[in-house]
Amino acid sequence: MSQLLDEISRLLQQGRAPAVKETVSRAIAEGLSAGEILNGGLLAGMGVIGEKFKANKVYIPEVMIAARAMNAGLELLKPLLAESGGEVRGTVVLGTVKGDRHDIGKNLVKMMLEGKGLRVIDLGVDVPAAKYISAAEQNGADIIACSALLTTTMNEMRAVVALRNGTPALGGVKVMIGGAPVTQAFCDEIGADSYTPDAATCAEVALGFCS
Incomplete structure (x- = not known):
């Protein structure tokens, strides 16, 4: 059975969406649980891609292709995960x-x-501070993650932190920030909980906050 999970992981890393879908389907037919397939196959494969991305061994196009393959497998698993x-x-x-x-x-x-x-x-782009706060309340969020690519828009992150601090219901919610002009010094200055320099590190820190 573990061979099937290894195959799903390998195919995902190669970005072979149809093959991932076919192998996930086979794993389901052979009696593996949705959780086993998700954790041992799909997430394991994306974990490898994340590490390679951090080490500059793969780049954005490869990550996007791998993510597409993961989503192909997830389509089959989502109904089963909901049931279980x-x-x-x-x-x-x-x-x-x-x-x-x-x-x-x-x-x-x-x-x-x-x-x-x-x-x-995903709230998209051009998101005002108040929208992060309302979405966090509505969805029981653990984390608010803000991206900025322009120095002129970074101060909106300060507003997000201030609103989070002024909303008692969100007392345990972490604010994570990132983007090209953002620094650890700015993170400290505005009182955000985390600054990460890249997407893979962001995901690791976020998972740590949720554990």
């Missing part, structure tokens, strides 16, 4: 801040977060 009450590891509200319409970095973070088994509420 498959546990979500945590919920992240994600978006690019108000005034900023860049989304490549945000989309990469989303893939990496989902690759760790986290549920992502």
Whole structure:
């Protein structure tokens, strides 16, 4: 059985979406649980891609192709996970801040977060601080993750932290920030909980916050 999971992981790393779907289907037919397939096959494969991305051994196109393959497998697993009450590891509200319409970095973070088994509420781009807060409340989020690619939009992150601090119901919610102009010093200055320099590290830290 573990051979099938290894095959799913390998095919995912190669970005072979149809083959991933076929092998996941075979694994289901052979009696593996949705959780086993998710953790031992799909998430294991995305974990390898995440490590390679951090080490500059693969780049954004390869990550996106692998994520597409993961989603192909997930299509088959989602109904089964819902039936079995498959546990979500945590919920992240994600978006690019108000005034900023860049989304490549945000989309990469989303893939990496989902690759760790986290549920992502993607608010898109040009997201005002209040929208992060309402989405976090509505979805029982563990984390608010904000991306900015322009120095002129970074201060919206300060507003997100201030609103989180002023919302008692979100007392345990972490604020994570990232993007090209963002630094650890800025993170410390505004009182955010984490700054990460890349998508793979972001996903690791996020999973740690949800554990």
